[in-house]
Structure formats: C-alpha cells, structure tokens
Amino acid sequence: MAPPLLLQAEHVAKAYAGIPALRDGRLSLRAGSVHALCGGNGAGKSTFLGILMGITQRDAGEISLNGQPVHFNRPSDALAAGIAMITQELEPIPFMTVAENIWLGREPRHVGCIVDYKELNRRTRVLLEELDFDVDAESPMHRLSVAQIQLVEIAKAFSHDCQVMIMDEPTSAIGEREAETLFKAIRRLTARGAGIIYVSHRLSELAQIADEYTIFRDGAFVESGRMSDIDRAHLVRGIVGQELQSIDHKIGRECQEQTCLSVEGLSREGEFQDISLQVRPGEILGIYGLTGSGRSEFLNCIYGLTLPDSGSVMLKGKPLPTGVPSSTIAAGMSLVTEDRKESGLVLNGSVMANIALSAYKSLSSWSLINARKENELAQRMVKRLHIKTASLNLPVESMSGGNQQKVVLAKCLSTQPICLLCDEPTRGIDEGAKQEIYHLLDEFVRAGGAAIVVSSEAPELLHLSDRIAVFKGGRLVTISTDTALSQEALLSLAS
Amino acid sequence: MNTKTLSAPFTSSAPRHRLRLTLDRFGLPLVFILLCIVMAFASEYFMTWRNWMDILRQTSINGILAVGMTYVILTKGIDLSVGSILAFAGLCSALVATQGYGLLAAVSAGMFAGAMLGVVNGFMVANLSIPPFVATLGMLSIARGMTFILNDGSPVTDLPDAYLALGIGKFGPIGIPIVIFAVVALIFWMVLRYTTYGRYVYAVGGNEKSARTSGIGVRKVMFSVYVVSGLLAGLAGVVLSARTTSALPQAGMSYELDAIAAVVIGGTSLSGGTGSIVGTLFGALLIGVINNGLNLLGVSSYYQQVAKGLIIVLAVLIDVWRKRKR
Numbered sequence: 145m146a147p148p149l150l151l152q153a154e155h156v157a158k159a160y161a162g163i164p165a166l167r168d169g170r171l172s173l174r175a176g177s178v179h180a181l182c183g184g185n186g187a188g189k190s191t192f193l194g195i196l197m198g199i200t201q202r203d204a205g206e207i208s209l210n211g212q213p214v215h216f217n218r219p220s221d222a223l224a225a226g227i228a229m230i231t232q233e234l235e236p237i238p239f240m241t242v243a244e245n246i247w248l249g250r251e252p253r254h255v256g257c258i259v260d261y262k263e264l265n266r267r268t269r270v271l272l273e274e275l276d277f278d279v280d281a282e283s284p285m286h287r288l289s290v291a292q293i294q295l296v297e298i299a300k301a302f303s304h305d306c307q308v309m310i311m312d313e314p315t316s317a318i319g320e321r322e323a324e325t326l327f328k329a330i331r332r333l334t335a336r337g338a339g340i341i342y343v344s345h346r347l348s349e350l351a352q353i354a355d356e357y358t359i360f361r362d363g364a365f366v367e368s369g370r371m372s373d374i375d376r377a378h379l380v381r382g383i384v385g386q387e388l389q390s391i392d393h394k395i396g397r398e399c400q401e402q403t404c405l406s407v408e409g410l411s412r413e414g415e416f417q418d419i420s421l422q423v424r425p426g427e428i429l430g431i432y433g434l435t436g437s438g439r440s441e442f443l444n445c446i447y448g449l450t451l452p453d454s455g456s457v458m459l460k461g462k463p464l465p466t467g468v469p470s471s472t473i474a475a476g477m478s479l480v481t482e483d484r485k486e487s488g489l490v491l492n493g494s495v496m497a498n499i500a501l502s503a504y505k506s507l508s509s510w511s512l513i514n515a516r517k518e519n520e521l522a523q524r525m526v527k528r529l530h531i532k533t534a535s536l537n538l539p540v541e542s543m544s545g546g547n548q549q550k551v552v553l554a555k556c557l558s559t560q561p562i563c564l565l566c567d568e569p570t571r572g573i574d575e576g577a578k579q580e581i582y583h584l585l586d587e588f589v590r591a592g593g594a595a596i597v598v599s600s601e602a603p604e605l606l607h608l609s610d611r612i613a614v615f616k617g618g619r620l621v622t623i624s625t626d627t628a629l630s631q632e633a634l635l636s637l638a639s
Numbered sequence: 640m641n642t643k644t645l646s647a648p649f650t651s652s653a654p655r656h657r658l659r660l661t662l663d664r665f666g667l668p669l670v671f672i673l674l675c676i677v678m679a680f681a682s683e684y685f686m687t688w689r690n691w692m693d694i695l696r697q698t699s700i701n702g703i704l705a706v707g708m709t710y711v712i713l714t715k716g717i718d719l720s721v722g723s724i725l726a727f728a729g730l731c732s733a734l735v736a737t738q739g740y741g742l743l744a745a746v747s748a749g750m751f752a753g754a755m756l757g758v759v760n761g762f763m764v765a766n767l768s769i770p771p772f773v774a775t776l777g778m779l780s781i782a783r784g785m786t787f788i789l790n791d792g793s794p795v796t797d798l799p800d801a802y803l804a805l806g807i808g809k810f811g812p813i814g815i816p817i818v819i820f821a822v823v824a825l826i827f828w829m830v831l832r833y834t835t836y837g838r839y840v841y842a843v844g845g846n847e848k849s850a851r852t853s854g855i856g857v858r859k860v861m862f863s864v865y866v867v868s869g870l871l872a873g874l875a876g877v878v879l880s881a882r883t884t885s886a887l888p889q890a891g892m893s894y895e896l897d898a899i900a901a902v903v904i905g906g907t908s909l910s911g912g913t914g915s916i917v918g919t920l921f922g923a924l925l926i927g928v929i930n931n932g933l934n935l936l937g938v939s940s941y942y943q944q945v946a947k948g949l950i951i952v953l954a955v956l957i958d959v960w961r962k963r964k965r
Binding site: 260423447449469471472473479481486487488489490491492493497500501502504505507511512513515555 | 725818833834835836838839841842846848849850851852853854855912913
C-alpha cells in the first residue's frame with residue numbers, strides 16, 4: 145500500500161480583482177517524501193503556496209491535512225497545524241542574534257516574561273549542530289553573509305516541529321556546499337515522516353532531491369508523477385508548454401585575437417587575492433566558485449564599486465579608472481548586479497526610467513532630457529529583449545522576475561558597452577526567460593562584445609562559456625578551456 | 640504596432656490601471672476643489688478675488704519652502720532646519736539692505752546665506768553620513784542661535800522701500816510674493832521633470848544602491864538637494880522679512896512642519912523616490928485654504944491647529960490605503 149497522503153489540495157483557485165492568478169491548483173503530498181512544485185514565473189506557484197500557508201485566502205477548492213479539511217486564516221494557524229515555510233525573501237531583524245531571530249515570539253522564559261537566554265542559546269546550538277549549519281548562535285544577524293542568513297531562515301523553519309515544510313527557492317542565495325548540507329537536513333526530516341514541498345528553478349537540483357513532482361502552468365495543474373520516471377527535457381516541456389530549442393550557443397562563435405579586458409594581479413584585502421585574467425572580444429568567460437570565493441566581489445571591484453588594494457585593470461589597452469562607476473560605464477563596461485531588487489533596479493521607477501538610467505548622458509543635451517530619444521531607446525530595448533509590459537510607464541515592481549531581469553540587462557546594454565559583467569544573470573527566473581538571456585548574451589559577444597558571467601549553476605556556465613575560471617577562497621585556481629568538463633569536476637576544483 | 644501585440648495579455652488590467660493612475664494624479668486636486676466648493680457655500684467672502692490673493696500670498700512662503708523640501712524628501716531625506724535658515728537669511732539680507740547696498744545685493748546675500756547653510760547640511764548628510772533627521776535638527780538649533788547672535792536678538796527694521804516691495808508690492812494685480820512663488824515652482828518643476836538631474840533625484844531616493852551601480856554620483860545628488868532647500872529657504876526669508884516689514888530673529892519658527900506637511904499631503908513619499916512638485920503645490924494650497932477657511936468661519940486658532948493635524952494624518956492614511964490595495 146502506498147504511504148498515506150499528508151496534504152492534499154484540489155481545484156484551488158484565486159483571483160485578484162477579477163484576474164485569475166490560480167485557476168486549478170492541485171497537489172498530493174505523501175508523508176516522508178520531497179515533492180517538487182515546478183512552473184514558470186506566473187504559473188501560480190507563489191499564490192498556491194500562499195494559500196497553503198494561510199497568507200492568502202482561496203476563492204475555491206479543498207485542502208485537507210491528514211484527511212481532515214482545513215482552512216487557515218493566517219500563517220500562525222498553518223504553523224499551529226504543523227506547516228512551516230521558508231520564503232524567498234529574507235527578513236531577518238539585523239541587530240538581534242541568530243538565536244533571538246530563530247525563536248522570535250517563542251522564547252523560553254522564566255516566570256512567563258523574562259527571556260531565558262541560556263536555554264535560548266543552548267537550544268539554538270543544538271538545532272544548528274543537528275542541521276550541521278556553520279553559524280554561530282550568538283552572533284548578530286547583520287554580521288552574517290547572505291548565505292548564512294538563508295541558513296538561519298531554514299533553521300527557523302526546522303525549529304517548528306512541523307509535518308509539512310514548504311521551501312520556496314531555498315538555495316537561491318547559497319552555494320553548492322551549503323546546498324549539500326541542506327539536502328542532508330531535508331533527508332533527515334523526511335526520514336522522520338515529514339513531507340516537503342520544494343520549489344526551485346534549478347532543475348538539476350530537483351532531480352537530486354525530489355521524489356515526486358507536480359507541474360503548474362498558467363495558473364493550472366498540468367501533470368504530476370514520480371521524478372524517477374521522467375527526464376529533464378520532459379520537465380522543461382511541462383513547464384514551458386512547448387519544446388524548448390536548446391541551442392548550443394557556442395557553435396561557430398569566434399573570438400578575436402586581441403584582448404578586451406585584462407586584469408593584472410588584482411587584490412582586495414579579505415575578498416580576493418592576486419587575480420589575473422583576460423577576456424577577448426567575442427568570448428564569454430564564466431567564473432565558477434562557491435559562495436565566499438570572492439567572485440562577486442571581484443566583479444564589483446573591476447566595475448568600480450570598491451577600490452582594489454593592488455593590481456590593475458585595462459580595457460582595450462587603456463587603464464580603467466578605479467572606484468568611479470560612471471567612468472567605468474563611459475569607458476564601455478556594464479555590470480548586471482547579483483540582486484536585481486537590491487542593486488539593479490529602482491523598483492518604483494517606470495520601465496522607461498530604469499532602462500534609461502545609466503544612459504541619460506547620451507539622451508540629453510545641456511542636461512535637458514530629450515524625451516523622444518528616451519522613448520525610442522526604451523522601445524528599442526523592449527523589442528530587442530522581448531520585455532513584456534503593457535506600458536513603458538508602469539513601475540518595474542509590477543513585473544515578473546524574468547521581465548525585471550531583462551530590464552536590468554536593457555539598462556546595462558543601453559550604454560553600448562563593449563564588456564559586460566554579469567553576476568548571476570538568471571537567478572530566480574524561469575526556464576524560458578533563462579534561454580532568452582543566454583541567447584542575448586550570445587548575441588552580444590557575437591557582435592564583438594566580451595562578457596564575464598558569474599554563476600552558481602555549473603550547467604549554465606558549461607553551456608554558456610568559452611572558458612571557465614574557477615575561484616576558491618579568493619584565489620583563481622585555474623582557467624579551464626575544456627567546456628566538456630563535468631559538473632562534478634568543476635565542483636571538485638572549486639571546493 | 641509592436642507594443643500593441645506585446646500589451647495584448649494585459650488589456651484586461653489596463654483600464655483598472657488607468658483609473659488608478661487617474662485617481663493618483665487627480666485625487667488631491669479633487670479634494671481641493673471639493674473643499675473650495677464647501678467653503679464657497681459656507682462663506683460668501685471666500686470666492687472673492689481679494690480673498691484668493693490673500694490665500695496665495697499666505698501660501699507663498701510655505702510654498703517656496705515646500706518646493707525645496709520636495710527635493711530633499713524625494714531622496715529619502717528631511718530638512719528640519721528650513722525655518723531657522725529662513726530667519727537667518729532674512730536677517731542677513733535685511734542687514735545688507737539697511738546698509739544701503741541695493742536690492743540685488745540684499746536678495747543675493749539672503750539667498751547666499753541660505754545656500755551656505757544648505758551646503759553645511761549637505762556636507763553632514765552626504766559626506767559625513769549623518770542621518771538627515773539628526774544633521775538638520777542640529778542645524779535647526781545652530782542657525783536659530785546664529786540668527787540671534789547676528790543682531791543681538793533684535794529685529795532689523797527701517798527697510799528701504801524697494802526692498803519692502805518684494806513683500807507688499809504688486810506686479811499688475813498680483814502680489815509679488817505670489818509671482819516669486821510661481822516662478823520658483825515653475826523652475827523647480829521643470830528641473831525635476833525635464834533634466835537628467837531630476838531623474839537622478841528620483842533614482843537616488845528610489846534605490847540608492849541601484850543608482851550607484853548605474854553610475855550616478857549619489858553623494859553629489861544628496862548634497863545638492865540640501866543646497867536647493869537652503870537656497871529656497873533663504874529666498875523665503877527675504878520675502879517674509881519684506882512682507883512683515885522687518886526681519887525678526889524669531890521668524891519662521893516651526894515653518895518646517897508646514898513645509899513637510901505640504902509635501903506629504905501632496906503625495907510625496909517619505910520613503911523617497913515618488914512624488915512631484917505639482918502635488919506639493921496642491922498640498923501647500925490645501926493648507927492655505929484650510930487656514931483661510933477656518934479663519935473666515937471664525938474658528939479659533941487652537942482648533943485650527945487640531946484641524947490641520949487631522950488633515951495631515953488623514954492625507955497620509957489615504958496614501959497608505961491606496962498602496963495597500965495594490
């Protein structure tokens with residue numbers, strides 16, 4: 145007999161102001177299993193999860209937990225029933241310690257009101273040790289890295305004695321090593337009989353951890369089944385709704401002889417040491433490394449967001465000014481930052497204002513903006529990058545992640561760079577948008593540009609880059625020209 | 640043609656969105672017009688030319704301050720020192736005027752003094768990274784003290800006629816303070832709307848980090864808005880001293896609060912990045928009409944303060960609701 149159903153949802157629907165966000169959400173979660181919930185941006189996953197957690201109220205449909213129909217009005221109801229969730233958005237309280245954050249509102253107390261810090265810290269240490277997370281229980285949150293904050297968030301969910309855990313992109317901010325630790329913790333949880341709903345755009349990860357899968361598309365259930373019965377292509381087909389032509393972008397790409405970007409012995413205390421590399425026009429250089437390997441810091445430093453301690457950067461044979469992004473942009477370089485919401489976009493700004501943000505120098509005379517030029521640029525970019533928006537004047541915060549990321553790229557391309565730096569250009573966006581961005585980067589280098597792409601996803605880099613530089617602990621380990629390298633080989637080089 | 644095909648899946652949401660945009664844009668003017676209609680029925684004097692000139696003249700000082708304040712608040716900052724800067728600049732310019740240096744020198748001196756104090760504010764905020772609230776709170780006290788020191792705490796009187804004309808003179812049928820206010824509003828509206836600098840002000844307030852990665856000199860922009868605010872506070876000081884026929888060292892106390900109120904009622908977000916001069920204009924006018932209306936109705940000034948406070952809170956509450964609906 146099959147193991148009993150832990151959670152079952154059928155025909156769940158939700159509309160916002162008459163526009164359906166979810167038409168037919170279905171999911172059957174078995175105890176002791178990891179269930180992958182897949183779908184592109186706008187497939188209705190977030191709405192569905194929000195309803196399960198009691199954050200959003202459903203319009204129709206049935207949800208039952210252990211065979212009993214349930215209805216949660218608020219997240220605390222769901223928590224009380226044993227459903228916990230790890231969200232994409234990290235919301236730590238910066239000046240409180242790890243332990244205080246994890247047990248917020250549930251602190252062990254003396255006499256009902258005085259916090260028992262000894263017990264609080266002990267519990268936290270036990271929890272973190274059990275999960276094998278390398279985080280100090282008493283360190284304040286603002287001293288932690290993004291990856292560590294994500295681990296704390298995960299630990300917090302584990303601290304609720306839950307039978308269902310929802311994980312929405314739990315690995316988006318952490319590296320491979322932390323992901324491994326997380327997977328171990330997940331397996332311990334399922335061994336205890338808990339069920340896990342796992343959402344991730346990283347398909348290779350799903351194959352590794354999930355037992356079953358359910359696919360949503362355009363707000364409705366498409367199919368579900370056992371992960372072992374299908375392959376990656378089947379999953380992609382289900383998510384996108386059509387066969388994705390996965391082109392090998394590298395074929396016929398020719399890079400030129402002279403160098404475009406040349407970095408000599410660049411160092412910055414505590415971030416990276418003595419890095420030298422060259423990128424030629426017409427090539428994509430991938431940078432692979434675990435979190436903390438200094439890869440993002442390296443890009444930020446080239447771009448001028450931070451000052452190097454030593455070393456030099458040359459662009460087209462001319463030394464690049466350090467510490468002044470506007471000069472770097474003028475010299476022909478652009479940076480697609482790691483986090484589009486934090487440092488890529490002005491979220492309440494319009495699509496047009498965001499696209500034009502870096503390019504106003506060329507769109508104005510005597511600092512008066514030429515509205516026609518600005519509009520033309522935005523139109524051109526929207527067309528070139530297939531950005532979906534009803535109007536150029538809509539704020540970018542109303543767009544999906546994939547479209548937002550395209551706006552960031554549009555902003556970076558609108559200054560007509562010859563060298564493009566991309567830090568995690570496809571984080572948290574769906575498969576279709578990813579392919580478009582790959583295509584765009586390929587187009588860019590074929591037109592004679594040079595690009596550096598930093599990514600945590602080994603398959604992405606192997607697919608995209610002509611050479612791959614591997615970073616480890618702030619040092620350049622090797623630059624591999626062998627793109628037939630396996631993921632495992634890449635990971636072992638980096639760790 | 641291409642945009643048409645792109646927008647196709649969104650057509651169902653477009654009219655709603657347009658309605659919201661319309662409300663966003665015309666909500667405050669609507670409230671303003673409604674209030675005027677109510678007042679017109681309540682008092683027959685309200686809709687007279689003279690009364691409107693009164694309202695506008697009284698609004699002009701707060702309006703000039705509020706225009707500068709809009710720039711500061713757009714960058715997520717605040718300037719609490721405009722009332723004190725106004726007094727200091729007014730005294731400076733009055734002193735120069737009574738020394739017989741002529742109108743141009745006097746006005747320049749006032750505006751220069753205001754701008755200089757703005758430079759200090761900007762330096763504290765942009766270069767020393769002192770939170771704007773604290774930096775300008777300090778300046779509020781410093782500038783006020785300096786004003787009293789400057790002339791031993793006594794007012795400057797016996798201003799020349801040419802100078803007084805700035806406050807009580809007329810340009811055709813319209814008072815000169817109103818003309819100055821209108822010109823200031825027009826110039827700074829255009830700068831915000833049509834220049835790269837204007838876009839940078841919005842970008843810095845909307846997301847400082849993104850502005851920096853996009854190659855915008857974030858510090859320069861932050862610095863500049865305090866200079867703008869100081870400069871306009873200086874100008875307001877000159878006009879006020881001319882209107883009251885003497886420069887008082889205690890002039891402009893708590894004016895910063897009315898200026899902030901006008902900006903906030905006008906829909907500029909205290910968290911930066913959204914808002915406009917036009918909104919501020921209506922915010923300032925609304926405050927002017929309320930003050931005037933309550934006066935006409937014979938409501939005591941104690942109640943007027945309560946009413947003004949309630950309206951500020953209400954305006955922001957409406958804004959909060961509107962945002963939550965999204």
